[in-house]
Amino acid sequence: MAIDPRAKIEVEGLRLAYGHREAIRGVSFDVQANEILGIIGPAQSGKTSLLRCLNRTIDFVAGAHVTGTIRVDGEDVRRVRDVFDLRRRIGMVAPLPVGLPMSIYDNVAFAPRCAGITSRGELDGRVERCLRQAALWDEVKDRLGSLGTKLSGGQQQRLTIARALSHEPEILCLDEFSIAIDPVTTMRIEDVLRELKREVTIILVTNLTQQARRLADRTMFLMAGELVEIGPNAVVFSDAPAQRKTYEYISGLFG
Amino acid sequence: MRTDAQPRVAAGPDGRPPFAETAYGRRKLRQESAARAVFLAMTLLMVAPLVAIVAHLVVEAWPALSLEFLLDVPRNRMTEGGIWSALVGTIYLVAISLAVAAPIGVLAAVYLNEYAKDTWFNRIINLAVINLAGVPSIVHALFGLGAFVYAARFGFSVMAASLTLAIMTLPVIIASTREALAAVPTAFREACWNVGASRWQTIRGVVLPNSISGILTGIILQVSRAAGETAPVMFTGAVLYKAVERGSLFPYYLDDQCMALSMHLYVLTTQVPNVAHAIPYATAVVLLGSVLLVNAAAIGLRVWLRNRKRW
Numbered sequence: 001m002a003i004d005p006r007a008k009i010e011v012e013g014l015r016l017a018y019g020h021r022e023a024i025r026g027v028s029f030d031v032q033a034n035e036i037l038g039i040i041g042p043a044q045s046g047k048t049s050l051l052r053c054l055n056r057t058i059d060f061v062a063g064a065h066v067t068g069t070i071r072v073d074g075e076d077v078r079r080v081r082d083v084f085d086l087r088r089r090i091g092m093v094a095p096l097p098v099g100l101p102m103s104i105y106d107n108v109a110f111a112p113r114c115a116g117i118t119s120r121g122e123l124d125g126r127v128e129r130c131l132r133q134a135a136l137w138d139e140v141k142d143r144l145g146s147l148g149t150k151l152s153g154g155q156q157q158r159l160t161i162a163r164a165l166s167h168e169p170e171i172l173c174l175d176e177f178s179i180a181i182d183p184v185t186t187m188r189i190e191d192v193l194r195e196l197k198r199e200v201t202i203i204l205v206t207n208l209t210q211q212a213r214r215l216a217d218r219t220m221f222l223m224a225g226e227l228v229e230i231g232p233n234a235v236v237f238s239d240a241p242a243q244r245k246t247y248e249y250i251s252g253l254f255g
Numbered sequence: 256m257r258t259d260a261q262p263r264v265a266a267g268p269d270g271r272p273p274f275a276e277t278a279y280g281r282r283k284l285r286q287e288s289a290a291r292a293v294f295l296a297m298t299l300l301m302v303a304p305l306v307a308i309v310a311h312l313v314v315e316a317w318p319a320l321s322l323e324f325l326l327d328v329p330r331n332r333m334t335e336g337g338i339w340s341a342l343v344g345t346i347y348l349v350a351i352s353l354a355v356a357a358p359i360g361v362l363a364a365v366y367l368n369e370y371a372k373d374t375w376f377n378r379i380i381n382l383a384v385i386n387l388a389g390v391p392s393i394v395h396a397l398f399g400l401g402a403f404v405y406a407a408r409f410g411f412s413v414m415a416a417s418l419t420l421a422i423m424t425l426p427v428i429i430a431s432t433r434e435a436l437a438a439v440p441t442a443f444r445e446a447c448w449n450v451g452a453s454r455w456q457t458i459r460g461v462v463l464p465n466s467i468s469g470i471l472t473g474i475i476l477q478v479s480r481a482a483g484e485t486a487p488v489m490f491t492g493a494v495l496y497k498a499v500e501r502g503s504l505f506p507y508y509l510d511d512q513c514m515a516l517s518m519h520l521y522v523l524t525t526q527v528p529n530v531a532h533a534i535p536y537a538t539a540v541v542l543l544g545s546v547l548l549v550n551a552a553a554i555g556l557r558v559w560l561r562n563r564k565r566w
Contacts, residue, residue, distance in 0.1 A: 057448055062373050088451035098446040101465055110460060111450035160446070167450050 006074050008033040008171065008201045009054070013068035016049050016225075018061070023049045025225040026068070031171075036193065036202040038212030038233075040249070041222035047205045048095075050222075051173045054203075055090045056083050072171070088115055091169035091200075095176035097156035099148030100163075104131075104140050107148040107159055111167040126166055133196070134162035135188040153180045161189065165196075172196065173203045178211065190215055209250050213237045221246045309543070316540045319533035325541065326502045333496060333523065334530045338538055340499040341519035343506055345545075347413055348488060348515055349481045352420035357474050360428030367429070368436040369458055387426035395423040396490035404491050414509045416492025423487055424477040431473025435466040468560030475553035479546040485517040493518040495526065516542045 007030035016024040024046040031037045039047050052058040053066055056077055070077045072089070080086045088111070100107050108127045117123060127144070131137040136158040140151070148159055157180040164172060174193075178186040193202055193215060206212050212219045213233060220230040221243070229236060229243045241247050248254055313320075327337030367384075371377040399419025409415040439462050447457040463470075493515040499506040507513045520542060523535040 055449065057445065060445075060448065084451045084453050086451075087449060092449040094442075094446070094449070096442070098442045100443055100446055100461055102461070110447070111452070114447075114450065114452040114456045114460075163446070163450060 007031060008073065009203075010071040010074075011050075011068070012071075014050070014053060014070060015067045016046070016053060016058070017065045019063045023225050024053070027222070027225075027227045028068075029220060029227060029230050031201055031203060033201050034197055034199075035217040036197055036204055036215055038216030038219035039203065039205045039222060040207070040209050040212050040219060041228075042249070044224065045222040046225040047222055048175055051092065051175055051203070051205065053077075054171075054173065055087045055092055056080075057087070057092075059083070084114075088167045089170050091164035091167065091172040093161050093164045093172075093174045093177045095179060097153055097160050097180050099151055099156040099159050101147065101149050103145045104148050104151070104159065105144040108162050108166045111163060115167055126168075127162075130162040130165045131159075133165055133192050134158040135185055135192065136162055154182060154185060157181050158185070158189070169200060171201045171203065173205070175205045176207060177204075178206070178208065186211075209237075221249060223249075312536055312540050312543065316533055316536035319531065319537035320540065324537055328499050328501050329496065329519075333527050334534075337501075338516065338519060338541060339502060340497060340506065341514040341516045341538070342541065342545075343499070343504070344413075344493065344497075344513035345482050345516040347507055347513060348417050348420055348492075349478055351413070351417035352424060352481050353474065353478065355418065356421040356425045356428055356477070360425050360474075361432050361470060364429045364432035364436060365458060365463075368433045369454060369462065384426045384429050388430050392423055392484045393486040395419060396486040396488075398422065399487055399491040410510060411494075411512055412492050412510045413507050413513050414492070416488045416513070416515075419487045419491045420481045420484070423484065424481055427480070428474055428477055431476070432466075432470045435469025435473060436462060438469060439465045468557050471560070472553050472557045475549060475556070478549045482546060482549075483517055483542065485515075485521050488515045489518050489521075495522055516545075 009031040011030065012028050014024055014027045015022065023044075027046070027050070039050070041047055049058070052061070054070055054072075054077065058064050058066060066078070072086070077086060100110065102110070105127055108130050109123045112123055112126055117126075128137060128141075131140065136155060139155060140146075148156065151159060157177065161174075161177060164174075172193075177189070181189070190211070193204070196202065204212060204216055216233055218230060218232050219236045221228040221236065223245065229241055229246045231242065235241055236246060237250060239247070241250075324337040325342060326339050328340045329338065330336030367377065367380065371380075396419060399415060399422065403409045403415035403418045404411055407415075409418070443461045443465070444457050447461055452460065492512055494512040497507075497512055497514050499514075516538065520535060520538045523530055523538060
């Protein structure tokens with residue numbers, strides 16, 4: 001495959017307001033294919049809102065007003081006609097685990113089925129692969145028929161990750177995926193993400209600056225809806241990042 | 256003066272023994288038992304008239320109650336015989352009205368709760384639904400008379416009466432269905448949207464399976480309301496008396512007039528002289544019994560579906 005000179009995701013002058021409250025105030029950056037971009041920043045900095053703009057679930061929020069452009073593979077997401085196809089291409093893992101009230105198998109098979117896949121063999125294969133990737137397979141392989149909502153919090157979170165992978169996204173967004181998971185499992189999933197990087201582009205929103213440091217290729221620091229700094233980890237996490245604020249945040253002087 | 260040989264009394268931070276009674280603590284306990292007593296008294300006060308009504312009805316109706324009373328038609332100028340004509344008429348009216356109102360109500364509620372955005376137009380619709388649910392049945396009756404009996408030319412008939420009952424139950428079905436849908440957590444919907452499910456796929460896959468018990472309960476409770484109301488059917492299709500064969504399952508056509516239990520009870524108690532004392536009471540017992548039966552079915556269904564609830 002020829003190397004695509006364009007970035008996978010290009011964000012230009014993105015602004016988002018909920019009514020009169022501005023959540024994102026003019027942010028521009030891009031995400032290269034097959035990189036892991038870490039996004040760090042304190043609460044209310046616009047991290048989650050940014051993801052919602054990307055897969056256009058912001059459309060469901062009454063009163064949200066978006067300006068600026070987000071392009072995925074060069075195409076403006078707000079011009080995409082089949083928004084469901086857009087969302088299929090973007091896997092989204094929410095911070096709180098949500099097991100859908102159906103069997104574990106159906107939780108993972110739901111998205112492929114919505115995409116029109118009916119072959120039992122293909123669904124079986126996908127369910128197993130996604131559950132393995134989310135480090136959940138060994139724990140649930142004997143009870144795929146039991147309810148996803150009956151799993152423990154950490155297991156449900158991994159189920160959420162399996163579901164986000166089930167529609168074979170090109171971009172995977174993880175919003176604080178590790179807050180409900182123990183450190184050992186977190187490490188296993190981080191290993192999976194490093195593997196996945198070969199196939200997908202990953203955006204990792206995290207409150208754990210060390211997680212971004214471990215995992216990301218580049219890291220972006222957002223604060224109060226503004227982009228403070230974006231750069232390779234070697235710079236952002238060094239003793240002398242471009243912005244003094246970045247250094248202060250990362251070294252725990254505030255935030 | 257205390258010495259080490261004496262047993263030590265534990266002391267809290269303020270020097271007094273822990274768990275010592277305080278004036279505030281005693282007042283709190285008194286309030287607690289008083290509140291409990293008041294709530295219990297109100298509950299008993301509520302139950303007492305219900306028990307009294309049922310007991311009175313059953314005692315008065317006892318001589319007339321029999322299977323024959325259910326299956327026989329009124330005889331001898333309605334002073335003897337049974338209530339089959341009215342019972343089957345009510346079943347017809349309720350069944351047809353629900354067959355019309357339930358699908359329309361449920362689908363409209365799904366639209367309002369799942370699709371509709373918060374615009375002024377939809378707010379007006381919501382307001383209309385809530386207000387319609389509170390309109391007295393006599394007003395629905397007048398509307399049915401004008402709309403179905405005269406304007407739509409159904410005449411004074413089963414059809415007109417059923418549709419009037421449908422109009423009456425529709426807003427309540429919409430309101431109860433919306434409540435059931437709204438009880439499904441939004442997080443489930445968002446999880447579905449995030450993986451590329453359309454609204455309809457979300458509704459079919461997650462929202463409806465988890466709200467169906469509430470939806471069905473709401474619909475079934477309207478059965479008892481439709482069966483009990485007198486005014487809507489009296490204005491649009493129910494008559495004093497109609498000759499019907501004993502135990503006949505299909506006594507009425509859609510354009511026939513019919514008898515109805517609620518109307519029959521009203522007629523027996525006010526219009527017909529020399530009725531055996533027990534007959535109106537027995538009619539009331541049948542009406543009450545069928546309502547209780549349907550409500551019990553609703554509760555049973557709810558319990559059954561809740562055991563299958565998945566979160």
